[in-house]
Amino acid sequence: MPDSLTPDSLSTESATTSVVLLATTPACKLSCADGTLLDRISDQLTVLPVRDVRVVSAGGGLGADLRGVAGIARTSSGAVVVLPADLVAHTEALALLLEHPARDTAALISYDAVGGPMRPPVRIEGGKIVAAGSSFHTVPEVNATFRGVLQTGEADLASLADIAEELAELADTGRLGPVTPVEAVDLLLVGLVRSGVPVRAAVLGPLHADRVTGQLSADNALSRLSEVDEARVRLETSVKADDGFFATFFVSSWTKYLVKPAVRLKLTPNAVTGISLGLALLAAVWFSAGTRPGQIAGALLFYLSFALDCLDGQIARYTRTFSPLGAWADGMSDRLKEYLVYVGLAFGYQGGTDIWHLAVAAMVLQVVRHAVDYTYAGAVADSGRVGALWGRPRRSLLESAGGDRPAPGVLGLAQRMERESVTRWLKKIIILPIGERTALIAVTAAVWNARVTFLALLGWGVLAAAYQVLGRIARSSR
Template identity: 75%
Template sequence: MPDSLTHGSTTTSAVLLATTPAGKLLSGDGTLFDRLNDQLTTLPVRDVHVVREGGLGADLRGVAAIARAAGGALALLPADLVAHTEALATVLEHPARGTCALVSLDAAATPTRPPLRVESGKVVTAGSSFHAVPEPNATFRGVLQAGEADLACLADVAEELAELADAGKLGPVTPVEAVDLLLVGLVRSGVAVRAASVGRLHADRVTGQLAADAAVARLAEVDEDEVKLDACVKEDDGFFATFFVSTWTRHLITYLVRFKVTPNAVTGFSVALALLAALWFSAGGQGARVVGALLLYLSFALDCLDGQLARYTRMFSPLGAWADGMGDRLKEYAVYVGLAIGYGVTGIWNLAAAAMILQVVRHAVDYTYAGAVADAGRVGAAWGRPARSLLESRDLRGSPPGVLRFAQRLERDTVARWLKKAIVLPIGERMALIAVTAAVWNARVTFLALLGWGAVAVLYQLSGRIARSVR
């Protein structure tokens, strides 16, 4: 039976897989197992279950039993893992407590770094010594968390894998690969597994004392606080936000933390500045429009900063996400009204209304598609992709449609990737477009630019959504 150690009072539990001799390797005054267990005490983990060596089938059944009894998210970690605490936190401290895996966006697979394919931040194909991954672009680094909604699936997968392993149907797999196999099973069952990137941090499984000593020594080469600060900036942000805002807003985060400013407070300041920008735009003169443009830029900078602060402090909440989204709409539409008032010509309201309607349509396309994807995950086989057999050694997902193949090719080219991000007219580009055209020309040029670029963005989004839905 697994051991259990109590750590705190949160809704996440952890399973330490002490199923290989490497967990007993020395590290400081204890073992790698002790080191990892000590790290878990600093993270929001309620209790730790320890699965001892008993053979692959028995180990997997032990995980299944724990998953069926768990009352919240369940994290699985092999005891031979040497990792930065911050790397573990990217999985265990995420407030969504959903299903995710710690990955490196490095395709150089080894026996302790099984291959993966990651698309749009999700693990779509996972491998083991038996399960091959066509065109891998990432590797698994040993930490897997199942969200509460996926615990039953985790238990079912663990039991199925245990039966296959006992029957010798998984070829060369060993107890070392228990967590790797569980990731394969979840992905092939259609569970959405978020890919939490390790980035510049380290997370490696080791097999000998020399390797363990070297892995521990490598941890000191990285400043975890600096990496955490860098990680608070979204990797997939737009061009304007990445190069004209985040380059300086990230330096304000430590001061905000010191003065205990919350992300929601930053959101409030952002809305206030946008309303002031709208007021200045309504004055109509070019000088007033320049001031409005500067206030709008600062408002957007704070809009980026509230997200960065939330990621740094991990102070996410449904209220905060709702307030941020609603605040974005309020700010943008208030600015439209201010520009239309300042222009002073009756016909401008038609353009303002058209621009507003176009943005509503664009957001509807995004949110309805995201809602359909979420429904697919909940409903299962009727909407979601069918489960794939664990006995198939190769996970052939089929060739994507032409539009998706073209989009994937764009991702490999830096310039094309940024153009792809800009073409959908994200909020950063919209705010920049509004600020520049309003300050240099007038509201009519602003609305015509929004309508022209927005129409291209809608067509691009619709084609992509349709292609992905067909896929």
């Protein structure tokens, strides 16, 4: 049965996450500088926003452990994190889940495709875990490994409880093969993924999180922790991992060094968004002058506006202060800044009034492209909420490798391209994200004129739209 630990240090008024600590393997009693590994991970949880910690002790076998998790999931409000006490991890690695304000369903993964008994294989697509393995379940086209920490959002707790109970029944009747309590959290991840629950991939990056089996492996894992500067990693990971080419190499490469000064100045992400919007307005004013110095000044201001647009997200990720209002304001600001610049460029053009037709066409094209993206994202979200159990049959937890087939055709080709660095960046450039649009506008406006800017936006935008639509069709028909 689970024991509940609720000292004052483990409970905060703002914490809404409960932790299920699986102390079900002999390794959790291995020694370290803080006592045992169980003591160490319990101490780490005291500095994280955790409401309570419930320890599931060894003794009842895998079925009993899973039923213990199911019982906690059915009575909890807020997110529930399941993690094994034989885990040796950086505190910052645990914070990737426990401090993330979304409190969503997510799992800690590493882009290390070398799996093992304590590193079950997974496949990641679009930031989501689409296939997960265990000693009983295989995964084709593995590109990452699961590192033992699973968070289930409040909306998915009923699914977690159902899955845990089903797995417990399968384990008790021997239909899962020779599995042991070591694999409890691995099996829960398999069950969530196969049931259609969207599971976000929380990427470790250079941080470490390793489950251990003996004293030597524990000592080695603890030694590796000291090789990483957690504060520096937190700063580096404030940079968006899947950003576009221009944003990654020409903006975020230097704006990340402004994050700590901005935090010390108590600048909020929303405040930086407001400054970014102001710079874009100034850029539009300079563009409207129609002179070469005005075009150059407008281009520089628009570039700086985009740099601050990247910085506000970096501050939000560094401080983990995301909010729905901030996300909405950031998205609306991006659109407004771009369209203000369109108006400024059209006003400043001296070559005829037909420039407004090009400006409106470029604006309409961007609106259509964003509509394609957002409607598709909404359809995917609806499918995840409803279609998993209604639109398609739930996959059996007994189903093995045949249930996780690689994507065919165009989609399979796109996934293979994603694994190659050059083609991955090419894909990002083709879709003309906001960073590439900013560079395109700034360069063409500073060197040529508004007509060239709008023609370039229309030509590249049509190509990007065609690529996006084909990709959406391929994914939808999978």
